[in-house]
Amino acid sequence: MTTTTNPRGPSSADVRAELTRRRFRPAETAFKLALQACLAIGLAFLVALLAFAVTKGWHRLDARLWENMPTGRVSRAGEAGVQSAIWGTVWVISLTAAICLPTGVLAAIYLEEYADNTRWYNRLLELNIQNLAGVPSIVFGILGLGLIARVIGLGFTVATAAVVLSLLVLPTVIIASREAIRAVPQSIRHASYALGATRWQTVSRQVLPAAVPGIATGSILALSRAIGEAAPLILLGAVTFIRFNPDSLLSAYTTLPIQIYNLIKEPQAEFQELAAAAIVLMLVVLLAMNSIAIFVRNRFTKRW
Amino acid sequence: MTSTSQKVAGIPAAPSVRRGRPRLGEKAIEALLVLAAIVSVATTVGIVISLAVPTVEFFGTVSLGEFVTETLWTPLFAEKHYGVLPLLVATLIVTAIAVTIAIPVGLGSAIYLSEYAGNRTRAFLKPILEILAGIPTVVYGFFALLAVNPWLRDIWPSQTKPEFQNMLVAGIAMGLMIVPTVASLAEDAMTAVPRSLREGAYALASTKMQVSTRVVLPAALSGIVAAIVLGISRALGETMIVTIAAGLKTDGIIVNPIDGAATMTAYIAGAGQGDLPVDSLDYLTIFAVGSTLFLFTLALNALSIRMVRRFREVYE
Numbered sequence: 001m002t003t004t005t006n007p008r009g010p011s012s013a014d015v016r017a018e019l020t021r022r023r024f025r026p027a028e029t030a031f032k033l034a035l036q037a038c039l040a041i042g043l044a045f046l047v048a049l050l051a052f053a054v055t056k057g058w059h060r061l062d063a064r065l066w067e068n069m070p071t072g073r074v075s076r077a078g079e080a081g082v083q084s085a086i087w088g089t090v091w092v093i094s095l096t097a098a099i100c101l102p103t104g105v106l107a108a109i110y111l112e113e114y115a116d117n118t119r120w121y122n123r124l125l126e127l128n129i130q131n132l133a134g135v136p137s138i139v140f141g142i143l144g145l146g147l148i149a150r151v152i153g154l155g156f157t158v159a160t161a162a163v164v165l166s167l168l169v170l171p172t173v174i175i176a177s178r179e180a181i182r183a184v185p186q187s188i189r190h191a192s193y194a195l196g197a198t199r200w201q202t203v204s205r206q207v208l209p210a211a212v213p214g215i216a217t218g219s220i221l222a223l224s225r226a227i228g229e230a231a232p233l234i235l236l237g238a239v240t241f242i243r244f245n246p247d248s249l250l251s252a253y254t255t256l257p258i259q260i261y262n263l264i265k266e267p268q269a270e271f272q273e274l275a276a277a278a279i280v281l282m283l284v285v286l287l288a289m290n291s292i293a294i295f296v297r298n299r300f301t302k303r304w
Numbered sequence: 305m306t307s308t309s310q311k312v313a314g315i316p317a318a319p320s321v322r323r324g325r326p327r328l329g330e331k332a333i334e335a336l337l338v339l340a341a342i343v344s345v346a347t348t349v350g351i352v353i354s355l356a357v358p359t360v361e362f363f364g365t366v367s368l369g370e371f372v373t374e375t376l377w378t379p380l381f382a383e384k385h386y387g388v389l390p391l392l393v394a395t396l397i398v399t400a401i402a403v404t405i406a407i408p409v410g411l412g413s414a415i416y417l418s419e420y421a422g423n424r425t426r427a428f429l430k431p432i433l434e435i436l437a438g439i440p441t442v443v444y445g446f447f448a449l450l451a452v453n454p455w456l457r458d459i460w461p462s463q464t465k466p467e468f469q470n471m472l473v474a475g476i477a478m479g480l481m482i483v484p485t486v487a488s489l490a491e492d493a494m495t496a497v498p499r500s501l502r503e504g505a506y507a508l509a510s511t512k513m514q515v516s517t518r519v520v521l522p523a524a525l526s527g528i529v530a531a532i533v534l535g536i537s538r539a540l541g542e543t544m545i546v547t548i549a550a551g552l553k554t555d556g557i558i559v560n561p562i563d564g565a566a567t568m569t570a571y572i573a574g575a576g577q578g579d580l581p582v583d584s585l586d587y588l589t590i591f592a593v594g595s596t597l598f599l600f601t602l603a604l605n606a607l608s609i610r611m612v613r614r615f616r617e618v619y620e
Contacts, residue, residue, distance in 0.1 A: 031513040035420060038412025039429060042487075045480045046436050049443065052451045106340035114337055127609070129344050134534070134605035135598070136541020138569050139351060142594045145576065146354030167347045174344065200333045221438070228440025231543035231569070235576035235590075257442045257544075264446055264548055272450060279443050290438055294431065 053283065057276030065277055069243045077270035082278045085259035087245040088158070088238075089227060092255055095162035096169070096226050101219050103166070104173025108215075111174070112181040113203050133171035140168045141232030149236060156237025159249040164232050169222040176218020180211040185304045213300035220293040224286050230257035256282050355598055358591035365585055371592065377554045379589045380575065386589070388596055390557045394471060394565035398546055399539040401475025401561060402482060406535050409479070410486030411528065417487070418494035419516045430488075437484035445548030448477035453549070466562035469551030475561065478545050482535040489534060489612075493527020494520050530611035537604035541597065543569040568597045 010018075067081030115122040144164035154160040184207050192202040233255060239262060242254040254262075256278060263275035363371070366386045374387025413433070417426055453473040457465045466472060497520050505519045521528070551564035552574035558565040566574060572590050580587040 025511060028511055028513050031516075032416075032420060035412045035416035038409045039416055041409050042413060042436060042480065042483050043432060046432065046439075048451070049439070049447045052447060053443070056450070103340045103343050106337050107344060110334075110337035110341040114334060115341075125341055125345065128348050130609050131602065131605055132344055132348060134537055134601060134608070135351065136543070136569065136601055138541065138543045138572050139355070139594060139598050139601075141576065142572070142591060143347070143351045143354045146358060146591065147350050150582065167343075170344060170347070198327060198330055200330050224438060228438075228442070230440065230442045231573060234543075234547075234573045239577045257440050260442050260446065261544065261548065264442075264449065275446060279446060282440065283443070286438055286440070287435070290435065 050283070053276050053279045056273055057278070057280045060273045060277035061280060065274075065281065068245075069241055077266075077268050077274075080271070080274055082256065082259050082274070082281075084242050084245050085254050085256045085278070086281075088242070088253040089255045091158045091246045091249075092161045092165065092253060093223060093227055095158060095249065096165045097219075097223055099162060100166035100170050100173055100222070100226075104170050104219075104222075105177050105215060107170075108174050108177030108181055109203060109208075112178050113199070113207065129171050129174055133175065136231075137168055137229055138231045138235070140164050141235035143167070144232060145235045155250070156252060157250045158246050158253045161233055161236055161238065161253060161255070162249075164236060165226045165229060168229065168232060169226050172222040172225065173219055176222070177211070177215045180214025180218065181207060183214060183304075184210045210302055213296050213302070216300075217293045217297040220289050220296070224289040224293075227289075228257055228282065228286060230255070230261055233258050234261070351598070355591055355595045358588050359595045362585070362588040362592040365588075366592075375557050377571070379586055380554075384585075386592075388568075388593065390554060391566060391568045391571050391593060392596070393557050393559065394550070395540060395567040395569070397559065397561055397565075398471050398475045398478060398550060398567055399536060401472060402478035402539045403532070403536055405476060405479025406482045406486050406539075407532060410483045410531070410535065411490055413483065413487040414490035414494060414528075414531075415516050415521070418491045419512065419520060433484045433487055436480070437488075441481060441542060441544040442548070444477045444481050445474075445545045448473045448545060448549040452476060460562075464562070467551075467564045469549060469553075469564035470562050471550045471558075471565055472561040474546045474548075474550035477549060478539050478542055481542065481545065482538050485538055486531045486535040489531030490524070490528045493524035493531065496527065497523045526611045526614045530608045533604050533608040533611065537601045537608065540604070541569060541601050543573050546570045547573045568593050572597070 064079060065081050066083050066086075067079060068083045069080050111117075111122070111125065115125070117123060117126070141164065144160055148154055148163055149156055149160050154163070188206050188210065189202050192206045197205070237252065238254045238258040240252075240254070241262065242252055246253045260275050260278050260282070263271045263278070266272070370386055371388050373389075374385055375389050376385035376387050377390040378385045413429075417429060421429065449469065453466065453468070453470070456473055460466060501519055501523060502515050505515045510519070546567045547570045550567060550570060552566045552570055553564050554566045554571060572593055575586070575590050580590075
């Protein structure tokens, strides 16, 4: 500092200049760049993955996708499609939604509005749901194989698949619904009680309508997870090449992710291109569902 | 309540507020809600039963000692050995590779999002991480096998190239799969650190890097550890990536990551695809390996839940 020659010490202008000077700190810059690189890795992976699937599947993204596996499937690989898998997914996911959404929302209402969480059994219930959310999906497949398909006797059918997927995503639906219900302010409930409403009247006419956007967002995300789930269904008989569409809850089935897995295993390049096309189709559906979920969350969530 | 029943001129008697009429509808609905909540408990009980019964049956034939010490896993071969160690080692190798990638990338992303990014950058980047989290794992497997692995073989420096299916490429794909889990939970933990701690550090002339690494990171440590533990638990239980990219080969213990080997989940998926006769010992191996996997993930989840609770207690 040249100001040391000044007998009265540094002038205030010098001090200000010193304090506001942007020093170059190599470590700081390197650290920030490293953090940005971390995000860039994730982003680059996503872009590369999407680009690879689209370029590989591009010329199979046509009407042939809406075909079924031809009987001579190896010699006629160029004509193969995934119609039965699309129908299988539609059947299984519709039934999954019909099972897991009501169950999840009702359980969430119980935990938020009725349960006294000082009781040990209600705390156990919460802990159980948290733990269930972390159980690997293949273990749910084992539950389906050992208990639902064999002991209960539903067999390898659409119904078994839907029950297993419902149980798998149930914790997600419950946790999301609970958060939505909890976000409804207490004053709304008090006002309803003050007007003489019963507990269920309060819940069904005040709390639930206000919580619908949050519940819908969570439900859409849970179902999109169910659509992409393959591991438990591998154990539940979905892997065999199914050439027909399911026509009842007790038919054999296959789903899109399982069909993709089957196609990847095949050595022919045509099947791998078909797998890529099916992946693009599945990702488009999932992205659309995610966008709807984000839209619902941003557009309809009430701010109190 | 006698006053309400007294007739006042011109005004009809008001009904008693405490009439104590049983509300059957309310009770029925409450019962229905309890029933829905019990489904989740029944699921846990069902999982434990469906794992435990065949596992006990399995250990009636194969001793627990052989299961944990034998170094060959060949239940579907002519000469049968039932040592779970090869599956366990493959699982740990793939998980270790995944975690080596996911910890720096996930934590780096979390620090950037929580400490550096402005609101608009965050609003753009967070949905991208959510998309990455929403991609089905079968797609990760597809990408690892058909895109990452050929590329890896091209740039591989030594003569012994990675196999067509190998643990390294599965670990890389799995690492990127758990990045969003680690990043979003770690970011939650860092955002929960009170502003006053950061401002105190800035007042003492700390730089942004010093605040991030010496104030925020230690303060959020239990939440960050929980995020990592949850990531590890997801990696252990992930099935499709390893089944597709690391293969179904079971034999002795394989430690070279550029070789293919079946993890616990891949073995279950591979054995479950075939039509194994029910109640054969081969069929029971699915459940014995499943129990082992379940116990590992249960322990990790319990640890993670406990750590999350701790950081919530401190700052909320």
